[in-house]
Amino acid sequence: MTSTRNIYLKMKTLEQARDILFKAFPGFGTLDTEMVTADQAVGRVLAEPVFAKISSPGFHSAAMDGIAVKAEATYGACETSPKKLILNKDAFYVNTGHVLPQGTDAVIMMEHINIQDENIAEIEAPAFPWQYIRKMGEDIVATELLFPRNHMISPYCTGALIGGGVFSVPVRKKPEVMLIPTGSELLDWKKINIENMKPGQVLESNSYVLGNMIEACGGKYARHGLMPDNPEKIIKAVEDAVNNDFDIVLTVGGSSAGSEDYTKEVIKSLGEILVHGVTIMPGKPVIIGMVKGKPVIGMPGYPVSMIVAFEQFVMPLICRLLGRPEPEREKVLVDVTRKIPSKLGIEEFLRVKLGKVGNRITASSLPRGAGSITTITDADGIIRIPANSEGIKENETVTAELFKPLNAVHNTIVIVGSHDNTLDILADQLKIENSGITLCSSHVGSMGGLMAIKRGVCHVAGSHLLDTENGSYNISYIKRFLPDIKVKIVNLVFRDQGLIIPKGNPKNIHGIEDLARKDIKFINRQSGAGTRILLDYQLNKLNISPEMIQGYGHEEFTHMSVAVAVLNRTADTGLGICAAARALNLEFIPVVTEQYDLIIPEEHFESKNIKILINTIKSMDFQTRVKALGGYHTERTGEIII
The missing domain is CATH 3.40.190.290 (D-Maltodextrin-Binding Protein; domain 2)
Structure with a gap:
C-alpha cells in the first residue's frame, strides 16, 4: 500500500454522520444474554423483565417496639377510662420486625403503655386496625414486575432483587471492543524508562482513555499491542478483530490526512467507508467504516479529538447495543466573558471553565488545541457552537453542558490574572481542608x-x-x-x-x-x-x-x-x-x-x-x-x- 495523503472530499455534518452510523448498524438491544448473580448485576442492563418470586415482607410484622393487640379489644380506652389488657392473652410483647402473633392486627408503641405489673398493661387510647404493622407484601408482592427489560441495575436494585427472591438475573452481554493503537512514534509506558525517550517519541495513552470510557458506558475492551505505521500489519490486526467476537473495532490514530495515516485505506481494503471526516472541531478526522457487518471506526490521534468522536459516535453505539438511551449531561445557562470567534461551517465543542460570580455563572474559554488533554481535564463543561455561527459575543448567554455537578460550579472560586506557581499549591491545600471548594485560575x-x-x-x-x-x-x-x-x-x-x-x-x-x-x-x-x-x-x-x-x-x-x-x-x-x-x-x-x-x-x-x-x-x-x-x-x- 503506497503512502499518499488523504483528502476530505465529502465531510458530513455531525447529524448526517450519526444518521449514517445508526442506519448502518440498526441493532438495538440485540446482544446475547448471560446470567449474573444479583450482587454482581450492578451496572448491567436487563435483557428480560424480572418478576418477584416471593413477597416482602413474607409475613405481617411489627413496625414498632410495643405490644400486639386485636384492635377492637382496645376500643373505648381513654385517659379518663383506661383499659387494662392481660399480657400473653389480650396483648403480646413484640419488637420491630417480629412476626405478628396470630389473632392480632395492631401494635401499640411502648411509649403509650403503662405497665401495671408482669401481667397487666394499661392503655389510655384505642388502636386502629393495622396500626404500626408492615403488612405481608407491603414492599413487594410475589409475581409483580420488579424491573422491566433494558433497566440498568443500580446498587439500590440489589436489595429489591434479593428481597423479592431473585438471586440471578438475565443481562445483556457487555459490548466487546477491540482497540488497536497505531503509530511508529508510540511507546508503551509500562515498558519504557522516560529518561531514555527521544524527540518525536510519544507515550501511548489514548487506548487507555478509550478503554476506561468504554467500561464507563457499559462495554468491555481488549487492547492490541502497539502497531507501527505498517498498513499490512494494521489490516491483519483489524481483520483478526472482526473475525473474532468483538462487536466494535477501533483503530487509534492514523485517521487524518497525513501521508502515514493509513486507516482509510485499511478499512477500504477490508470493507466499506461510510464517513471520512465530520464537520466538528475537535473530532473532524473520524472515519466510520463497515467490515463484515461490524463497525470499524478510525479514531483521531489527538486526545481531545478522540474523546469528542467517542462521545458522539462510539458511546451511542454501545448504548444502542445495550438497549439504553444515550446519557445526557446536565445543562446550564452561562455568560461568556470574552468574545469567542469560531469557524463558520464547523460545529465546535468549546471547553470552558465555569464559576458562579454574583448571580450569574461565567464561562472562560480554555485553549482550543485538540492535542492538549488538559484542555478537557481542566474543563468544567462544554459549549457547543453551531456550524452556522461565527462565534459567541462577549457577555452573550449560551448553554453549557456540565462535566461536574452544578453545586460544584457554585463552590468554585474564580481567580483571573497573573500566573503564579503557588496558586496550584493553594488549590490543593483548599481541597485538603475543604474538599467541596475548587479553585479555578485563568x-x-x-x-x-x-x-x-x-x-x-x-x-x-x-x-x-x-x-x-x-x-x-x-x-x-x-x-x-x-x-x-x-x-x-x-x-x-x-x-x-x-x-x-x-x-x-x-x-x-x-x-x-x-x-x-x-x-x-x-x-x-x-x-x-x-x-x-x-x-x-x-x-x-x-x-x-x-x-x-x-x-x-x-x-x-x-x-x-x-x-x-x-x-x-x-x-x-x-x-x-x-x-x-x-x-x-x-x-x-x-x-x-x-x-x-x-x-x-x-x-x-x-x-x-x-x-x-x-x-x-x-x-x-x-x-x-x-x-x-x-x-x-x-x-x-x-x-x-x-
Whole structure:
C-alpha cells in the first residue's frame, strides 16, 4: 500500500454522520444474554423483565417496639377510662420486625403503655386496625414486575432483587471492543524508562482513555499491542478483530490526512467507508467504516479529538447495543466573558471553565488545541457552537453542558490574572481542608485580572503590577482602572523574579543588560503581564529598546511556559520566577523581589468561600509548602494591605 495523503472530499455534518452510523448498524438491544448473580448485576442492563418470586415482607410484622393487640379489644380506652389488657392473652410483647402473633392486627408503641405489673398493661387510647404493622407484601408482592427489560441495575436494585427472591438475573452481554493503537512514534509506558525517550517519541495513552470510557458506558475492551505505521500489519490486526467476537473495532490514530495515516485505506481494503471526516472541531478526522457487518471506526490521534468522536459516535453505539438511551449531561445557562470567534461551517465543542460570580455563572474559554488533554481535564463543561455561527459575543448567554455537578460550579472560586506557581499549591491545600471548594485560575496577566474584576467575571484577581514612579505594587493601577469598585488587597507572597537560564549558563548571561546581545534569544511574557511591565521598566533604566532584543515579540502566558522554552532551547533566557526555574532544574539570576497580591472586590470578601480561602492562605501548612518551592517569601502572606 503506497503512502499518499488523504483528502476530505465529502465531510458530513455531525447529524448526517450519526444518521449514517445508526442506519448502518440498526441493532438495538440485540446482544446475547448471560446470567449474573444479583450482587454482581450492578451496572448491567436487563435483557428480560424480572418478576418477584416471593413477597416482602413474607409475613405481617411489627413496625414498632410495643405490644400486639386485636384492635377492637382496645376500643373505648381513654385517659379518663383506661383499659387494662392481660399480657400473653389480650396483648403480646413484640419488637420491630417480629412476626405478628396470630389473632392480632395492631401494635401499640411502648411509649403509650403503662405497665401495671408482669401481667397487666394499661392503655389510655384505642388502636386502629393495622396500626404500626408492615403488612405481608407491603414492599413487594410475589409475581409483580420488579424491573422491566433494558433497566440498568443500580446498587439500590440489589436489595429489591434479593428481597423479592431473585438471586440471578438475565443481562445483556457487555459490548466487546477491540482497540488497536497505531503509530511508529508510540511507546508503551509500562515498558519504557522516560529518561531514555527521544524527540518525536510519544507515550501511548489514548487506548487507555478509550478503554476506561468504554467500561464507563457499559462495554468491555481488549487492547492490541502497539502497531507501527505498517498498513499490512494494521489490516491483519483489524481483520483478526472482526473475525473474532468483538462487536466494535477501533483503530487509534492514523485517521487524518497525513501521508502515514493509513486507516482509510485499511478499512477500504477490508470493507466499506461510510464517513471520512465530520464537520466538528475537535473530532473532524473520524472515519466510520463497515467490515463484515461490524463497525470499524478510525479514531483521531489527538486526545481531545478522540474523546469528542467517542462521545458522539462510539458511546451511542454501545448504548444502542445495550438497549439504553444515550446519557445526557446536565445543562446550564452561562455568560461568556470574552468574545469567542469560531469557524463558520464547523460545529465546535468549546471547553470552558465555569464559576458562579454574583448571580450569574461565567464561562472562560480554555485553549482550543485538540492535542492538549488538559484542555478537557481542566474543563468544567462544554459549549457547543453551531456550524452556522461565527462565534459567541462577549457577555452573550449560551448553554453549557456540565462535566461536574452544578453545586460544584457554585463552590468554585474564580481567580483571573497573573500566573503564579503557588496558586496550584493553594488549590490543593483548599481541597485538603475543604474538599467541596475548587479553585479555578485563568492566566491572562495582571492587567487582564483587573479588567476581569471590572467586568464582574471573577472573585479574585492575581496581580503584581509595579508602579515605576514610587516602587509600590498594584495600588495605583487599582485607583486608575477600578475607580468605582471597592476592593481589598491581600498579600499572597513576595517572590524572586529574574532570568531563567539553562544549566551551566552556556551563553554566559549575567543580567538584563545581556538581553541586547545578538547571540541571545529571549522569550517574553504577554502584554499586560506584570512580568512584562517589570521587564520594560528594567530595560528603560538601562536604555535598552525592545527592538534591540531578539525574541521580544515572542510571548508566553505563564512562568512555566517560559521555563519550558528555556529548557528545550527555543530560547536562551526569559524573565520569570525562581520557582519555575527550580521546578525544571534550570538556573536563575535574581533581578528583583516583587509583591504578588490577590485583589478581591468587597462584594465577595465576606463570602464564606473567600473567608475559607484567606484562612487557608494564612495557614502554616500552606506557607510551608510555598517556601519549599524556592524563591518565595511569606512574611506578609495573608496580610490585608488595604
